[in-house]
Each structure stands twice: as C-alpha cells, then as structure tokens.
Amino acid sequence: MSHIVPEAPQQDKRTRERYLCDDRFRRLEITHPDSGELLSVTPVNFNCYGVAFFASQPLPESGVTKVCLTFESEAGTLRLDNLLAEMIYSLGSDVGCYCGAAFVSAQVETGDTLSELLEIERALADAQNQEDRYGLDDGES
Amino acid sequence: MAYDLKEMRVPVGDLRLGMHVLRLDRPWEETDFLLQGFVINHREEIDALQAQCEHVFIEAKVHMGDIASERLSIDPAADLYNRSETGGGAVARGKKAGDQYKERHAVGKPTTRVTYINKIDVSKEMVTARSAYDQARGMARDIMANIRLGKTLDMHQAREVVDECVSSVLRNGDALLLLTKLKEQHEYTAEHCMNVCILTATFARHLGMLEEEIRKIALCGLLHDVGKSRIPDAVLNKPSALTPEEYKLMQNHAALGRDVLMASPRVEHSCVDVAYNHHERPDGNGYPRGLPATQIPYWAKIVAIVDAYDAITSNRNYDKGRASMEALDIIHRGKGKQFDEELANEFIRCIGIYPPGSIILLSSGEVGIVVAANPKNKLKPRVLLVRNEQQGKREKYRMIDLIQSPADSRGNPYAITKEVPDGTFGVSLRNFLERGLVLGAPTVYED
Missing domain, CATH: 1.10.3210.10 (Hypothetical protein af1432)
Structure with a gap:
C-alpha cells in the first residue's frame, strides 16, 4: 500500500510539519484495524499526509484503519468519511495509546479529498502561535 | 475543648474509612444495608455506598477553640474527609467546613500558596x-x-x-x-x-x-x-x-x-x-x-x-x-x-516548552541540546549545538543563546523547528551528561 508521505530520513520519520489540532476538529473517529469497531479518539496533530491521535484503548502498531473526521473551517463544515489510513506507530500505556496514521495516497489523491485535507492543514497552520503554543497567553509558555 | 456533634453531607466519592454514616440520601429499606447507621470499617462498604447513593450524612465532631469564630476543624472521620479535599489539612478562616468543602471543590487548589526559590545552583x-x-x-x-x-x-x-x-x-x-x-x-x-x-x-x-x-x-x-x-x-x-x-x-x-x-x-x-x-x-x-x-x-x-x-x-x-x-x-x-x-x-x-535536556532541531538543520531555559522567554533557551547542518558530528560544539538572536552560517537567525525524542540523530542526553555537560554552564566541548 503506498503512502503520499515522502521518504523520511532514517532517524526522523516526519519531514512535513504537523500542526497542533484544536477544537475545530468536531469529530475524529477511526475503525479498529483488527475488530473494525468505530472508536472516538482525540486528534493531536495533523497534516495532509496523516494524523496523530490519542485513544483510550490499545491499538495495534500496524494495519489499515478508516478515518472519519469533521472540521469546522471558515468556509464551512468539512466532513470526510472512511478515509483509508495505515497505522504507522502506536505507543500504548495504561494512560492511553498515542498513535499515528498515514492517509493512503491512492484514495487521497482522487476527487476533492486532498484539497480538503490541505484546507484543514492550512487552517491549523494559520492558527499556530509560535509565541504561545497552548494559548496560555501569559508569557509563561 | 468544647465541641459539637454535627451531621454533615458528604458525596460518596469522598467517603473514607472510619466515617460514621448516620443516614443516606434514600431510605435504608431501599438499600442492601442491614444496619441503619454504621462506622465504615471496610472498603467494600464504601463501594456499596457508592453503588447505591449519591451522598450520605456522616457524624462530625466540631471543635470550638478560643478562636472558635475564626477557626474550625472537624474530627475524627470528617478530618480525614477534609484532609482528602485539601490534600494537607488546611484550616479555613471564617468559613464553615461545608463552605470550605464547596470552595475547594470549586477552586480545586490549595488556598495557601508558597513561592519557592532555588537555594543552590x-x-x-x-x-x-x-x-x-x-x-x-x-x-x-x-x-x-x-x-x-x-x-x-x-x-x-x-x-x-x-x-x-x-x-x-x-x-x-x-x-x-x-x-x-x-x-x-x-x-x-x-x-x-x-x-x-x-x-x-x-x-x-x-x-x-x-x-x-x-x-x-x-x-x-x-x-x-x-x-x-x-x-x-x-x-x-x-x-x-x-x-x-x-x-x-x-x-x-x-x-x-x-x-x-x-x-x-x-x-x-x-x-x-x-x-x-x-x-x-x-x-x-x-x-x-x-x-x-x-x-x-x-x-x-x-x-x-x-x-x-x-x-x-x-x-x-x-x-x-x-x-x-x-x-x-x-x-x-x-x-x-x-x-x-x-x-x-x-x-x-x-x-515549559523546551525544558533543559530537550533535543531540538534548528532551522539551520543543526541539532542542539537545551542547556537552560530563559526565564524571560521560554521559547528562546540557551542551546549547545552538537550536530551540524546535515545532522552529522561537529568538530566543535557551540553554545548559543537564542535570546541574543544569533545567526547561522548563512546569516539567518536561528529558530527552533521542533523538539525530537532523546536519541534522535544519535544525540543521547545521557552520553553528554556522563561526559560532563553541566546545565547552565557556557562550556565549550570537544567531540
């Protein structure tokens, strides 16, 4: 299965910046790669090639998942369903499971999907505040 | 010391061993409990109360000292209850214990706050x-x-x-x-x-x-x-x-x-x-x-x-x-x-965003270790550069202070691209510490 993720350097898998997600992600759901169960997860960072998320249940570190997301952009609500993605890492513990999934290029490159993913990426990129990453706005962070 | 016996309403999540339960938020007959009023001696009793009730009423002794109007503490069981909320048995001034409980629930942090300073380098x-x-x-x-x-x-x-x-x-x-x-x-x-x-x-x-x-x-x-x-x-x-x-x-x-x-x-x-x-x-x-x-x-x-x-x-x-x-x-x-x-x-x-010991990738491609956070701007720490623009070994390590806006070899000001996990690009924090990297000291290190 091919990804649109560019070939990554050996020691740092992610070459394209991923942007911190925010509450404009109204929904992020994935199917469990093994059981197919639909799980609601917390989006952490995102770019048009993939998404990192935190789940409250263990997930395998490989396998194919389907991603469903709803994002409130300035232009309106973007809704993407059954986006194929491949699990690329999973770090589990008793506090939850931090995972990364790369969107599958064959599907992403068709139709409007890529432009919608890019729109989300741009919206998140525009909202990044290098001086105040977490919006604590007190010069402390 | 004079004291009063008082009945106190307690959410079931705050029940502790030793508390004397006087009544429930529902008739005893609707529950599994055989005794109508008991001292909690086993964890299972707390679980049973939590399964069947939302709150209960416990007996609390209220001590009234010389400054009774200002200070008030409750024991024995309610003191445990109070301690779990405050995390340390703080005494409320001018407030009833119930009010103190509500306030702590709402604020969720101790009322007394201490500012600490580092006493040693x-x-x-x-x-x-x-x-x-x-x-x-x-x-x-x-x-x-x-x-x-x-x-x-x-x-x-x-x-x-x-x-x-x-x-x-x-x-x-x-x-x-x-x-x-x-x-x-x-x-x-x-x-x-x-x-x-x-x-x-x-x-x-x-x-x-x-x-x-x-x-x-x-x-x-x-x-x-x-x-x-x-x-x-x-x-x-x-x-x-x-x-x-x-x-x-x-x-x-x-x-x-x-x-x-x-x-x-x-x-x-x-x-x-x-x-x-x-x-x-x-x-x-x-x-x-x-x-x-x-x-x-x-x-x-x-x-x-x-x-x-x-x-x-x-x-x-x-x-x-x-x-x-x-x-x-x-x-x-x-x-x-x-x-x-x-x-x-x-x-x-x-x-902090870049705590000391963080391994960071800079805009120049160089890799550094955060040596000290800058209290004035935590986004601009002092950094020891340990890898060159191609993430290879450097001939000499170099210390830069990002608050002073130093420039890289192309004349561009350094900026942090991202933090990476320890071990990335072959940079192991442990190795540097074992070789004498001291936090806070602007030392030049040889490879």
Missing part, C-alpha cells in the same frame, strides 16, 4: 541528585519486588525515598527533573514510579503547595502504580502492544493498588485515594469507576497528569518514548476530558 545539586536518584530507583525497584513476593509495603523505606527526592527538588527544581529525562529501556515500572514521584514533587512545588504537602503527594506519586506489582509479568513487561484483554487486566492495577495500600500499616489515606483514582477522568470515562470530575480527589487529578506525561515520554521494551512537547500536546488536547483543565495548564507552565 543546579550544577552543585546535580551531584547530590544523581546519587539520590540512583539510590531511590533501587529502592523503588525493591518496593515493587517485595510486594510481588507478598511482603508488606515498607512505608518507612518509601518515605525515605521520597524525603531524599523532595529535599533535592526543594533545593533546586531542575536537577532531579533532568534525571527523569534519562530513560532506561528495561526498567520501566520502577523508573516510572520514581519519575512520577519526582515530577509530582516538582509540580507540587510549582503549584506552591506546602512542604509537608509536597512530601505527602510525592509519596502518592511513588506509590500510585503499586498495584502493578500484582499484574503478571507477562503482561506488565510484554515487549509489544497489549491486546484488549491484557489491557483490561492491566486496568485492574488501580483497584489492586488500593488493596495493597489498605493492607499496609501506617499508609496515608491520600496514597490510597491516588492509587485508586489516578485513572479517573473529568469526562467520566476513566477507570475503575468512571467518577465524574467533582468526585475525583484533587491529588489524583495532579498525579494523573504527571503519570501521563512520564508514560508518553518513557521508553518501552518495544518502542522509544516521545518528545516532551508531544506529551504536552497530548495533555493540552486532553484538557477537560482526560485531564483537569486548570491543572493541565499549570503543568504545561511547570515543564
């Missing part, structure tokens, strides 16, 4: 801290091993571990914090307990808790995962991701921790609280009981955040830990759902 404290850390990690390993063998928890030993660490954190908040960044691959559980103890003490210091409270909550941090000593080794140290069944088994550690601690003599009630509740979530989706936010003890909310941070940044048998900033990202995104929002914000402030 980090480089000097590092010597003591390193020895304390090694010794304490060994003791933490022994504690877990002894419980696994069926021995009683040695609270004296546990307090000794904690006191050494807390004293170091109080002298200087950075030395032990840095040592928590040196993650071993094969000693996760004991190391994690130690790190949560140290990080909890550091966070409690940041929150301005009283010294005595810091010692107590650090002990809670050390013992928060003590229940894992009852989880089979095959699951605990599995060299790959857990299956859903194994994960369920692992989740039992919270209740097992409560049992281990309650069976141990001279255990602080707060330790039982934290071990049992540190996986509860404000959105009610936590375990083991799925408590709502208002019923989760304040200290358990603190340890939950610290626990998550260390778990995400720690190495496992099968995977490397993630960077500090990724852990902060997760905590930030989990605010109000998995983590208490106000405490999560404070924790992010406490750790």
Whole structure:
C-alpha cells in the first residue's frame, strides 16, 4: 500500500510539519484495524499526509484503519468519511495509546479529498502561535 | 475543648474509612444495608455506598477553640474527609467546613500558596541528585519486588525515598527533573514510579503547595502504580502492544493498588485515594469507576497528569518514548476530558516548552541540546549545538543563546523547528551528561 508521505530520513520519520489540532476538529473517529469497531479518539496533530491521535484503548502498531473526521473551517463544515489510513506507530500505556496514521495516497489523491485535507492543514497552520503554543497567553509558555 | 456533634453531607466519592454514616440520601429499606447507621470499617462498604447513593450524612465532631469564630476543624472521620479535599489539612478562616468543602471543590487548589526559590545552583545539586536518584530507583525497584513476593509495603523505606527526592527538588527544581529525562529501556515500572514521584514533587512545588504537602503527594506519586506489582509479568513487561484483554487486566492495577495500600500499616489515606483514582477522568470515562470530575480527589487529578506525561515520554521494551512537547500536546488536547483543565495548564507552565535536556532541531538543520531555559522567554533557551547542518558530528560544539538572536552560517537567525525524542540523530542526553555537560554552564566541548 503506498503512502503520499515522502521518504523520511532514517532517524526522523516526519519531514512535513504537523500542526497542533484544536477544537475545530468536531469529530475524529477511526475503525479498529483488527475488530473494525468505530472508536472516538482525540486528534493531536495533523497534516495532509496523516494524523496523530490519542485513544483510550490499545491499538495495534500496524494495519489499515478508516478515518472519519469533521472540521469546522471558515468556509464551512468539512466532513470526510472512511478515509483509508495505515497505522504507522502506536505507543500504548495504561494512560492511553498515542498513535499515528498515514492517509493512503491512492484514495487521497482522487476527487476533492486532498484539497480538503490541505484546507484543514492550512487552517491549523494559520492558527499556530509560535509565541504561545497552548494559548496560555501569559508569557509563561 | 468544647465541641459539637454535627451531621454533615458528604458525596460518596469522598467517603473514607472510619466515617460514621448516620443516614443516606434514600431510605435504608431501599438499600442492601442491614444496619441503619454504621462506622465504615471496610472498603467494600464504601463501594456499596457508592453503588447505591449519591451522598450520605456522616457524624462530625466540631471543635470550638478560643478562636472558635475564626477557626474550625472537624474530627475524627470528617478530618480525614477534609484532609482528602485539601490534600494537607488546611484550616479555613471564617468559613464553615461545608463552605470550605464547596470552595475547594470549586477552586480545586490549595488556598495557601508558597513561592519557592532555588537555594543552590543546579550544577552543585546535580551531584547530590544523581546519587539520590540512583539510590531511590533501587529502592523503588525493591518496593515493587517485595510486594510481588507478598511482603508488606515498607512505608518507612518509601518515605525515605521520597524525603531524599523532595529535599533535592526543594533545593533546586531542575536537577532531579533532568534525571527523569534519562530513560532506561528495561526498567520501566520502577523508573516510572520514581519519575512520577519526582515530577509530582516538582509540580507540587510549582503549584506552591506546602512542604509537608509536597512530601505527602510525592509519596502518592511513588506509590500510585503499586498495584502493578500484582499484574503478571507477562503482561506488565510484554515487549509489544497489549491486546484488549491484557489491557483490561492491566486496568485492574488501580483497584489492586488500593488493596495493597489498605493492607499496609501506617499508609496515608491520600496514597490510597491516588492509587485508586489516578485513572479517573473529568469526562467520566476513566477507570475503575468512571467518577465524574467533582468526585475525583484533587491529588489524583495532579498525579494523573504527571503519570501521563512520564508514560508518553518513557521508553518501552518495544518502542522509544516521545518528545516532551508531544506529551504536552497530548495533555493540552486532553484538557477537560482526560485531564483537569486548570491543572493541565499549570503543568504545561511547570515543564515549559523546551525544558533543559530537550533535543531540538534548528532551522539551520543543526541539532542542539537545551542547556537552560530563559526565564524571560521560554521559547528562546540557551542551546549547545552538537550536530551540524546535515545532522552529522561537529568538530566543535557551540553554545548559543537564542535570546541574543544569533545567526547561522548563512546569516539567518536561528529558530527552533521542533523538539525530537532523546536519541534522535544519535544525540543521547545521557552520553553528554556522563561526559560532563553541566546545565547552565557556557562550556565549550570537544567531540
């Protein structure tokens, strides 16, 4: 299965910046790669090639998942369903499971999907505040 | 001293052993209880009350001293109740205990706040801290091993571990914090307990808790995962991701921790609280009981955040830990759902975006180690450059202070692109520390 993720350097898998997600992600759901169960997860960072998320249940570190997301952009609500993605890492513990999934290029490159993913990426990129990453706005962070 | 007997309404999430239950929020006849009024002697009785009621009424003795109009304390059982809320037995001024309870529930933090300053330079404290850390990690390993063998928890030993660490954190908040960044691959559980103890003490210091409270909550941090000593080794140290069944088994550690601690003599009630509740979530989706936010003890909310941070940044048998900033990202995104929002914000402030010891990739392609945070601008720390533009070895290391806007070889000002996990680009923090990298000292190092 091919990804649109560019070939990554050996020691740092992610070459394209991923942007911190925010509450404009109204929904992020994935199917469990093994059981197919639909799980609601917390989006952490995102770019048009993939998404990192935190789940409250263990997930395998490989396998194919389907991603469903709803994002409130300035232009309106973007809704993407059954986006194929491949699990690329999973770090589990008793506090939850931090995972990364790369969107599958064959599907992403068709139709409007890529432009919608890019729109989300741009919206998140525009909202990044290098001086105040977490919006604590007190010069402390 | 004069006292009054009073009836006090208590949410079932705050019930403690020793409390005298007078009545329930429903008729006794509608419940399983045989006695209409009893002293709670067993944890099972608390579970039964929590299963059948939302609140109960307990008997509280109210002491009225010479300054009765200003100070008020309640005992014996209500004092336990009060202590769990305040995390240290603070005395309210000019307020009734019920009001004090409500206020603490609403504010969720101690009313007394202490500002600490570093009493000793980090480089000097590092010597003591390193020895304390090694010794304490060994003791933490022994504690877990002894419980696994069926021995009683040695609270004296546990307090000794904690006191050494807390004293170091109080002298200087950075030395032990840095040592928590040196993650071993094969000693996760004991190391994690130690790190949560140290990080909890550091966070409690940041929150301005009283010294005595810091010692107590650090002990809670050390013992928060003590229940894992009852989880089979095959699951605990599995060299790959857990299956859903194994994960369920692992989740039992919270209740097992409560049992281990309650069976141990001279255990602080707060330790039982934290071990049992540190996986509860404000959105009610936590375990083991799925408590709502208002019923989760304040200290358990603190340890939950610290626990998550260390778990995400720690190495496992099968995977490397993630960077500090990724852990902060997760905590930030989990605010109000998995983590208490106000405490999560404070924790992010406490750790900082680029804490000393972070490995960072710069806009030039060079790689550096954060040597010291800049108190005026935490986004512009002092950095030791250890890899060149192609991430290869440098002939000479170079110290730069980003607050002074230094330029790279192309004349562009340096900027931090991102933080990467320890070990990335072949940069191991441990190697640099062992070779004498001292935090805060602008030294030039040879390769």
